[in-house]
Amino acid sequence: MTETESSFELILSTITDGVVVVDQLGKVVYANRSAELIFERGALLGKDLAVPLHPDATFQDINLIRRSGIGWAELRSAPVTWNNKPAYVIGVRDITERKENEISMRQAAAVIESTREGLMVTDTDKFIVRINPAFTEITGYTEAEVIGKTPQILRSGRHDAKFYADMWENILNTGHWQGEIWNRRKNGETYPELMSIDVVKDSAGRICNYVSVFTDISKIINTQSELDFLAHHDPLTRLPNRLLLMSRLQHGIQRAQRDGKYLALLMIDLDRFKDINDSFGHVVGDELLQLVAGKLLVHLREIDTICRLGGDEFTVLLEDVAGTEDAAHVASDIIRDLSEPYCLSNGAEVRIGASVGISIFPGHGTTPEQMLQQADSALYQAKIEGRGCFTYFSESLTLAARERIDIEVRLRRAIQQGELRVYYHPQVEIGSGRITGAEALVRWQDPVEGLILPARFIHIAEVTGLIGEVDDWVLRETCEQGQRWRAAGLPPLTLAVNLSAYQFLQGDISDTVAQVLSDSGFPAANLELELTESALMKRETESIQILNQLRGIGVRLAIDDFGTGYSSLAYLKLFPLDVLKIDKRFIDDVPAHRDDMEIVAAIVAMAHTLRLKVLAEGVENELQLTYLKTLGCDQFQGYLCSQPLPAAEFEKLLKDRARVY
Secondary structure (H helix, E strand, O other): OOHHHHHHHHHHHHOOOEEEEEEOOOEEEEEOHHHHHHHOOOOOOOOEOOOOOOOOOOOEEEEEEEOOEEEEEEEEEEEEEEOOEEEEEEEEEEOHHHHHHHHHHHHHHHHHHHOOOEEEEEOOOOOEEEEOHHHHHHHOOOHHHHOOOOHHHHEOOOOOHHHHHHHHHHHHHHOEEEEEEEEEOOOOOEEEEEEEEEEEEOOOOOEEEEEEEEEEOHHHHHHHHHHHHHHHEOOOOOOEOHHHHHHHHHHHHHHHHHHOOEEEEEEEEEEOHHHHHHHHOHHHHHHHHHHHHHHHHHHOOOOOEEEEEEOOEEEEEEEEEOOHHHHHHHHHHHHHHHOOOEEOOOOOEEOOEEEEEEEEEOOOOOOHHHHHHHHHHHHHHHHHOOOOOEEEOOHHHHHHHHHHHHHHHHHHHHHHHOOEEEEEEEEEEOOOOOEEEEEEEEEEEEOOOEEEOHHHOHHHHHHHOOHHHHHHHHHHHHHHHHHHHHHOOOOOOEEEEEOOHHHHOOOOHHHHHHHHHHHHOOOHHHEEEEEEHHHHHHOHHHHHHHHHHHHHHOOEEEEEEEOOOOOOHHHHOOOOOOEEEEOHHHHOOOOOOHHHHHHHHHHHHHHHHOOOEEEEEOOOOHHHHHHHHHHOOOEEEOOOOOOOEEHHHHHHHHHHHHHHO
């Protein structure tokens, strides 16, 4: 080897780029040390590299498949003469690290461009040098509008100087900050962000940039706010719920104690709401509740708390009232306002009413729970007194409420344990004096108190839903007893059973009656079903349909307590009735008062005109009976004949009277 060749070899062995010479077949005839390191194939002499050769010496990048994995090399080739033979010299530079950096940069750029989080990069002077598309989407600012500006253009004004000073102190001390911050969009809207800011340093450890990544969390905040709202408010009316009411009531009691003022709690129940809800459906019912809530909000003060407890029950908390009379005035206004007609979206115009119970502090309860309970007791009394009125709480109401609860518990047990009884009140044909029927009346034979009359438990049964079980039991027991009397050979009797409004309007009463008659064998013609005017008038059209279904079964139909309700001839003539019963209150003062005599005479004449039989209730003396005879009244019922009797005693009375006649 010549000195020149030695020098050339020394140079090639020391440079970092690889140099390879291959013959025309691609076999390596020379390779320096750097080439062997780049290709990771040990001694390259005599091996085939299988790399492309370009006589025009163009640079190109190729993949290197090496033991350590796939790499990248920058390649340049050119023809040469080697050992007097044609060959190619190949220059090889390992660019794997550069290529990997480029790929990482492209991937990072793609992530930055596609992420839904906003990104902002500033220099050390806090001037914006880069943003991503999500930044524009969130803030409304384009790249041209913010590059070269500072992030102060985003400030909302909600944070003071100390907030930003603390934030930057944390960034400079730890290299990082994360938290919630309010910023302002280009359109002026402020919004909450979850933001993180990180320091970027160069290879020498000097700060070169700040990177901020942020997410718009306004939807999350709004959702959380809505959840917090719904935890304390009714979702339908948006009024405070029971939880919020109890909190404000507790605060109101404490404030009233401190300031020596009055506080009133009004509990409101909507009258006839259930009828509208059942007739038009729950969607219309919900609309009506929203209209009621709107009226309450309009007519009451901002400091008052209006709450929906559920169903059709609302409460009003009146703070800072001068005295108990103020609560009465508000209650009267509420009753008047809620009684006005409502125009619904389905085109119907409806009317409801309201009953109100009032509890006062100081003087009644001392805790939220006591005041709510006492207002509820007063409301119950208001509904008993006829609805459409208000009632204050009193201790006697509390005692009555406790008795109602006790009776409800015992009544449930009484139904299960067979403590109910049917008593029979004779009905007498005036012309012949014979007992032709009886009204079935329920009694409760309590093992401790003895016989309990219906006045003490029927209303409780109605408000608790037990009335359906009581009614069904009385109907079945009466029909079974009537069939036993028939089997014993007693004269035919018409047995009258009262139907409550609850039982009548359930919709399946005709099926129930048909089933009981079938099971007992009692003839339909001997069963008379009595209904009050109020029950029939609740839903006139539906009532007529149900009455026709019952008439189709073959039972007799009677209207009870006539004259105490609507007394509308226009409706009465539409009902397929057989008997009209004159209420006892009109008979009591006959013949002492001419007005009552004339009313009774008019009712008898009207009923006969409509081809109805007439039965007078509450006849207690011969003078009353004599007057009814002169009018042509058909039957009477009352203590003049007998008080209501158990089945065995009624049977004995029936046999005794039969022997007389």
